[in-house]
Amino acid sequence: AKAKIAVNGYGTIGKRVADAVKAQDDMEIIGVSKTRPNYEAIVAQQLGYDIYAPAANLEAFEKAGVPTAGTIEEMVEKADLVVDCTPGGVGEQNKPMYEKAGVKAIWQGGESHPIAGFSFNAVCNYEQAIGRDLVRVVSxxxxxxxxxxxxxxxxxxxxxxxxxxxxxxxxxxxxxxxxxxxxxxxxxxxxxxxxxxxxxxxxxxxxxxxxxxxxxxxxxxxxxxxxxxxxxxxxxxxxxxxxxxxxxxxxxxxxxxxxxxxxxxxxxxxxxxxxxxxxxxxxxxxxxxxxxxxxxxHQESIVVPENVDAIRAMMELESDGAKSIEKTNKALGL
Ligand code: NAD
Missing domain, CATH: 3.30.360.10 (Dihydrodipicolinate Reductase; domain 2)
Known part of the structure; x- marks a missing residue:
């Protein structure tokens, strides 16, 4: 079975991570979260992603005619691993939600190192990320x-x-x-x-x-x-x-x-x-x-393949970093 990945925060980094994960054959996107039913939510829907939203905003989505699959907490419950791509500082507030659901989590460089206790770069320390529950992909x-x-x-x-x-x-x-x-x-x-x-x-x-x-x-x-x-x-x-x-x-x-x-x-x-x-x-x-x-x-995209490799290490889908890098690159067209 493919690893079930959720993207919490479908912005600059999140939308790219979602597409990059979708391009791999050993992992899949089970949902992405949007806070508001704007054009990005409509594009996410057109791309075939299930959209989850904060409980308090579900009504706004309904009013705007953008279907949702549930709350962010429900999305997190369904995932094996959440890639948190919310703005710097927000990711930290989400940590208790991930711990409660018992899911693995990746944060981005806007959070500081202690949030995960491990900062990742694929060529430098892939092997040390194998099986880890919490990882920060650096900026x-x-x-x-x-x-x-x-x-x-x-x-x-x-x-x-x-x-x-x-x-x-x-x-x-x-x-x-x-x-x-x-x-x-x-x-x-x-x-x-x-x-x-x-x-x-x-x-x-x-x-x-x-x-x-x-x-x-x-x-x-x-x-x-x-x-x-x-x-x-x-x-x-x-x-x-x-x-x-x-x-x-x-x-x-x-x-x-x-x-x-x-x-x-x-x-x-x-x-x-x-x-x-x-x-x-x-x-x-x-x-x-x-x-x-x-x-x-290119600030918008350089961390995207790194997120894919971090998922592969944490989910123990590949034990060799060089092989993961090659697989990610090939699927992306890099
Ligand atoms: P962004 O503002 O483009 O996207 C963040 C998304 O999260 C938005 O869609 C926002 O609506 C959503 N969001 C806000 N609060 C939320 C919540 N509580 N729950 C769910 N979703 C929520 O931000 P970004 O540029 O993609 O940055 C995300 C992370 O990636 C940050 O840690 C940032 O430092 C890091 N990063 C950004 C860049 C860059 O250049 N943009 C590069 C590398 C790393």
Missing amino acids: CNTTALCRVIFPIDKELGVKKVRAILARRAADPNDVKKGPINAIVPDPAKLPSHHGPDVRSVLPNINITSAALKIPTTLMHVHTVNMELNTNCTAEDVKNILGSQSRIHFVGQGISSTAEIIEFARDIGRPRNDMWENCIWPESVTVTENELYFFQAV
Whole structure:
């Protein structure tokens, strides 16, 4: 039987996780939750998902003509595992509901590490997630940093990492957030939490970061600097990064995040998703054991394959992380 998965919070991350799970042959979506009967609820219905809602809002759904299958608590009861994709901070309030129902749960990077006591990235610690009941899939920025630090540390030894993050200010559908005409140190107090969050997955990495919020919605861009323990060339680093299935070298005249998203549209990616870290190969530079490069991060989608792998580990559907990654990638078309 397929693992029964529920998505609680059908927003930017939740809708993508639902479609990604649906594409796998060893798991299925038994329901998604919506708080309001808006256009996203109607699309979810058209995509064939059973919709669950807070008990207090069921009437609003009925009035709007959007059929529901029950309350969120009822959805959780039916699931083997809930992927909580509610906004940061809300996920924590849902924990007692999952414990009461005795279901496994995954939270996203908007929650902090202690919520699950285990922070996940597929290449770094898949095997440690096998059979676990509670997992946190780290944020878009942390995922992107983990994917590059882990293989370089394994091959060359990473002495320290310093990362500067230019962060998209809002997601494309977000009409409420700014800035629209400013660059905001976010936070101004250094270091930012992003780099240090890598240690929730890779505890032995020396890393700090600084982050700036910039008026764009498409992607983040990281300037990554690593001091390495081993003498090496830029070619050595490119060979290591090039061996990773979730790292993509941008080329063919792509000079910006705008063109990466256009490329994703052109190759027919769902919702123009780029699940891979996008690295400019010409930026990979090594000077006296110091490595530099630029990577772009599609914040809306990079954590989606990681959620699928986390499910596979927790549900004990595959014991080998590399095999799970390959299976997820194949089903998604990555
Ligand atoms: P979102 O606001 O796009 O979606 C959240 C959804 O949850 C919305 O549909 C909202 O209506 C619903 N919701 C709110 N309260 C709820 C409740 N009590 N019960 C059920 N549903 C509820 O948020 P998002 O961007 O998808 O972020 C979700 C999580 O993923 C956060 O932890 C965030 O930090 C993390 N994350 C976001 C991004 C990103 O760039 N958007 C990237 C990586 C990780």
